[in-house]
Amino acid sequence: MRLFTHNMLSSNIKGVANGFPLRIEAEQVLEKQVDFNPDFLRNLFPKLEWKALVDGARALGYAELPEAADSSMLESEEFLRKVHHALLELHLEEGALTCPETGRKFPVNKGIPNMLLHEDEETSLQLPGSLVSQMLVRITGKQ
Amino acid sequence: MSNRPELLAPPEIFYDDSEAHKYTSSSRIIDIQARLSERALELLALPVDGIPRLLLDIGCGSGLSGETLTENGHQWIGLDISQSMLDIALEREVEGDLLLGDMGQGLALRPGIIDGAISISAVQWLCNADKSSHEPRLRLKAFFGSLYRCLARGARAVFQVYPENIAQRELILRSAMHAGFAGGVVMDYPHSTKSRKEYLVLTCGPPTISTAVPRGKGEDGESCSEDESSEENQMVCISDRNRPQKKQKISRKGKGRDWIFKKKEQLRRKGNTVPPDTRYTGRKRKARF
Secondary structure (H helix, E strand, O other): EEEEOOOEEOOOOOOOOOOOOOOOEEEEEOOOOOOOOOOHHHHEEEEEEEEHHHHHHHOOOOOOOOOOHHHHHHHHHHHHHHHHHHHHHHEEEEEEOOOOOOOOOEEEOOOOOOOOOOOHHOHHHHOOHHHHHHHHEEEEOOO | OOOOHHHHOOOHHHHHHHHHHHHOOOOHHHHHHHHHHHHHHHOOOOOOOOOOEEEEEOOOOOOOHHHHHHOOOOOEEEEEEOOOHHHHHHHOOOEEEEEOOOOOOOEEEEEOOEEEEEEEEHHHHEOOOOOOOOOOHHHHHHHHHHHHEEEEEEEEEEEEEEOOHHHHHHHHHHHHHHHEEEEEEEEOOOOOOOOOEEEEEEEEEEHHHHHHOOOOOOOOOOOOOOOOOHHOOOOOOOOOOOOOOOOOEEOOOOOHHHHHHHHHHHHHHHOOOOOOOOOOOOOOOOOOO
16 A cells, blocks of 8 residues: 555544544555656645655655645655655555544555454444344345 | 346455456456446546546456556556455556455545546445345445545546346435436447446536536447457347247258168167168159159
């Protein structure tokens, strides 16, 4: 998982109001070369949560990013290269993501975060309480 | 349709190691998936300015559809519930980031950040309840609701779906509309049962001119893409109402001596009176006869 995905991910456990950013616990970090594309970064920049990115990069052992950034800095290629490296080239291979509110851990294996929720954490289960619809094992088109 | 995988097992169990491997090593499936995702990307109608977008691939599986996105230069995040499929995706070294997750639990993404979403043959899985706690309507609601939140304003989502019946299609569409999406179903090749493909084209935001649903391919009866074998798209001609159930093997020369000997032997065993086998048996009559 790369930091740009981390910057998008938030925890969606039932009842969590602010599940962003997930704290990173890194056990193994990889670096892979990716082609540099400044247009993509300029396009993505307004959507980034800068603080989460800086913290995430630190957790992966990369501390070159400045504390604060604004769109005027996008003109400098040096800055863009740093953002590029942090966003797209650092991979969190093994470790965990922690929900900031509940402390629930989402393990990361082989670079894939496991975001599956347990049944009691699902928001989709705020039921209207219809027993019949719960007991339906498959819908055959009739409700 | 009895061979729908949705009816056999839940996705995380159906796509186990062997099924995931089979799926990804079949060149036919790879070809179909590539074509479907190509069309989905076309329907997504991203602005053509060469800037890579951030896309979401829901039910990315082994990354077959993601490959099309990469080829078109986009960055993508893939979500799938099957660990085995994701393992294959890792083996294939796909470019996008992968997440193990259940779309029916809602997408765990920040609001307003995704430029577009595609999903190839995945959403119909939501219509099945595989656990006692599953309720298709709520899972669809959670999925579409969270998707609506995480898409940027004006962004599109294109789902290629295989609804089992009209009720399922309606259920999916209604959940999408409830979540606030505008849009509808685009049907490619509606006249062909085999190559008919349905795409749900949804736009985030209120309906405007730009949210009008594009037309499907082959709606005027134009044939499917030329590279497909022509026999696949031909109508089946039935000349005779009472078509023989079993085709008998008849060569142009007739059934032959061996067949006659065999039949005579069978009748003899039954006890019928059968003329003896001679050199005249099964011989063609002369023309003047």
